[in-house]
Amino acid sequence: MSTAESEDVYSDLYSIISQVTSNTANDIEQLPYALTFKTSLIFVGATVGGLLFGYDTGVISGVLLSLKPEDLSLAVLTDFQKELITSSTSVGSFFGSMLAFPLADKCGRRITLAICCSIFILAAIGMATARTLKFLICGRLVVGIAVGVSAQCVPLFLSEISPSRIRGFMLTLNIIAITGGQLISYVIASLIQDIDNSWRYLFAFSAIPAILFISILDFIPESPRWSISKGDVLYARDSLKMLYPTASTHHVNSKIKQLIIELDKLRIYKDVSEPLLVQAHSPIRYVDTSVSGTSSPSNGKRLSSNTERNINTISSSSAILSSLREPTSNGVTSHRKKRHRMEPRTIRALIVGCVLMFFQQVTGFNAFMYYAAIIFARFDIKNPLLPPILIASTNFIFTFFAMYTMDSLGRRAILLRTIWIMTLGLLLCSVGFGHNRVSLLLTSVVIYVAAYASAMGSVPWTCVEFLPLNRRSFGASCIACTNWLTNALVSMTYLSAINTIGDESTMLVFAFFTVCAWFFVYFWYPEVKGLSLEEIGKVFDDGVDVHYVFRTYH
Known part of the structure; x- marks a missing residue:
């Protein structure tokens, strides 16, 4: 992928999550926090x-x-x-x-x-x-x-x-x-x-x-940021629900999207795009977070339309992140070239x-x-x-x-x-x-x-x-x-x-x-x-x- 194409893809990606990165009004961290x-x-x-x-x-x-x-x-x-x-x-x-x-x-x-x-x-x-x-x-x-x-x-x-x-x-x-x-x-x-x-x-x-x-x-729970850096989006979501028990599904998924984008900007993803894509494209593993307990492939719970839209956005984000890591003509991704700097x-x-x-x-x-x-x-x-x-x-x-x-x-x-x-x-x-x-x-x-x-x-x-x-x-x-x-x-x-x-x-x-x-x-x-x-x-x-x-x- 050329530099110009990469910039276009990043532009599209940031447009998708503009409400997350440029406006902190919906950031889960900015909401009133009540200790339980x-x-x-x-x-x-x-x-x-x-x-x-x-x-x-x-x-x-x-x-x-x-x-x-x-x-x-x-x-x-x-x-x-x-x-x-x-x-x-x-x-x-x-x-x-x-x-x-x-x-x-x-x-x-x-x-x-x-x-x-x-x-x-x-x-x-x-x-x-x-x-x-x-x-x-x-x-x-x-x-x-x-x-x-x-x-x-x-x-x-x-x-x-x-x-x-x-x-x-x-x-x-x-x-x-x-x-x-x-x-x-x-x-x-x-x-x-x-x-x-x-x-x-x-x-x-x-x-x-x-x-x-x-x-x-x-x-x-484990740190949600560490979990996402390792490609475990599901565990990160569960951790966020433990840390923010009163937060809505929208706020939890918005935070996940924000962390994915911020982590990519830091060039820290290393061989995690595959796990991210698997989890993001797997609706059977995502359940409506209003349901308590850990998600299971066998529960057959149908997602709400809002949850599906949030997951689709995560999926789009992950797909774009994956495409940005395609090998160059030298067989080395641009991210890997810079990750030690x-x-x-x-x-x-x-x-x-x-x-x-x-x-x-x-x-x-x-x-x-x-x-x-x-x-x-x-x-x-x-x-x-x-x-x-x-x-x-x-x-x-x-x-x-x-x-x-x-x-x-x-x-x-x-x-x-x-x-x-x-x-x-x-x-x-x-x-x-x-x-x-x-x-x-x-x-x-x-x-x-x-x-x-x-x-x-x-x-x-x-x-x-x-x-x-x-x-x-x-x-x-x-x-x-x-x-x-x-x-x-x-x-x-x-x-x-x-x-x-x-x-x-x-x-x-x-x-x-x-x-x-x-x-x-x-x-x-x-x-x-x-x-x-x-x-x-x-x-x-x-x-x-x-x-x-x-x-x-x-």
């Missing part, structure tokens, strides 16, 4: 990985406080060995994030999360029974792999199943789960700290949420996401989360786990602020309004360390954590929404890998840094990075509130249009 028990179970279940992420990263503070050298057949447990135990999870998470990319694309988001929970269970058993330092570090590496997979796959999954009107809310729900897991780990550590080998129980408890997730797996707008989106995630970690938050008990134990506090509980509680509570403002105020706005408060908190921390004043130190840490949780702790994880579907898993892995590399760097060097340059100077280094983060957000981070995943790409078409939303819709 079943949809709530889907979203809450999807965040179990985040809960385990938070628990297994936060639990180390209580573990280091109760872990004794003889428990690991050691004469003494050095600061360097503590750093190894702590940072090994971050190192494992880096590899887990790399593994998550091909796993999520090949097996699907839902099955990947199930595999992730299975790894959590195995790691929990291994860490709880560790008798040597090497075995414990290996267990932390394995749980880090699971943490890395969940950190990449949970926001990816949530971004693809959440309506655009509440996508920021749902993505922040994952952060709520993470901070809640951290808080739970501190509370449990405080309650059982007087029990012998309490750290073993802390590790063992992490298997419980993973077991619960696997038990409700049948109630969680990353578009400039995708590169820009990925850079923004990775840089923001770098600033999330290099500003020092996890230094407090991992080593808070050790830090405050130096001040001769009776229960050194109480300050960490206060810090984790602040983190948990103010994440709700991010949840309720991300979609109303916007991601960019809350970042610009809170990063400077983080800077202030770190400067006060430096003063508190310098004058050895526990009250000032604790107050300043709370200020810093409150500002961090309100934006910086949540927003970088939502950057996966910047990426097109054909690069979303890969991009999410890159963003997560950036997180874990920086996290490992901070956790592996913090105790050594405060022993070398002092606590107050270390806080000043963190404060310097918060200033850099503010300027990066001001010049490079765009606002995307209210945009569908398919429209966000326009923000990066020509550079990074940080004011696209306001100029276009306000």
Whole structure:
């Protein structure tokens, strides 16, 4: 097919679905969304990985406080060995994030999360029974792999199943789960700290949420976008009906058509036109969605005229997509020639996401989360786990602020309004360390954590929404890998840094990075509130249009 003919066919195709691509009035994602028990179970279940992420990263503070050298057949447990135990999870998470990319694309988001929970269970058993330092570090590496997979796959999954009107809310729900897991780990550590080998129980408890997730797996649908990218239109339709139980047949089928067209524009179809055509031309497998249950070839249900028209349009779309993939004279389709190229707008989106995630970690938050008990134990506090509980509680509570403002105020706005408060908190921390004043130190840490949780702790994880579907898993892995590399760097060097340059100077280094983060957000981070995943790409078409939303819709 010639270039001119291809352009004509595309023109005809886009004319057919013009009401879908150019007008969002009928977009299922723009309709008012009411949470039901079943949809709530889907979203809450999807965040179990985040809960385990938070628990297994936060639990180390209580573990280091109760872990004794003889428990690991050691004469003494050095600061360097503590750093190894702590940072090994971050190192494992880096590899887990790399593994998550091909796993999520090949097996699907839902099955990947199930595999992730299975790894959590195995790691929990291994860490709880560790008798040597090497075995414990290996267990932390394995749980880090699971943490890395969940950190990449949970926001990816949530971004693809959440309506655009509440996508920021749902993505922040994952952060709520993470901070809640951290808080739970501190509370449990405080309650059982007087029990012998309490750290073993802390590790063992992490298997419980993973077991619960696997038990409700049948109630969680696959991402409709992933299903369509694999050619399974029927499963995508069933998933949309589960996610939007009150939506009409027209809205569900319109969304399917829109996703098919958007996926083709991204050049991600690879050998899926045949399945699409088989399903789209098979009226016996399409049933009126007003009928509950899964369609069956034997039910003989006659379609309504509206449903038939919707399916015929899908069939026309699929046929045109198939014709566009006919082999050229060289025997290679034009789509396959380009599928390995990353578009400039995708590169820009990925850079923004990775840089923001770098600033999330290099500003020092996890230094407090991992080593808070050790830090405050130096001040001769009776229960050194109480300050960490206060810090984790602040983190948990103010994440709700991010949840309720991300979609109303916007991601960019809350970042610009809170990063400077983080800077202030770190400067006060430096003063508190310098004058050895526990009250000032604790107050300043709370200020810093409150500002961090309100934006910086949540927003970088939502950057996966910047990426097109054909690069979303890969991009999410890159963003997560950036997180874990920086996290490992901070956790592996913090105790050594405060022993070398002092606590107050270390806080000043963190404060310097918060200033850099503010300027990066001001010049490079765009606002995307209210945009569908398919429209966000326009923000990066020509550079990074940080004011696209306001100029276009306000």
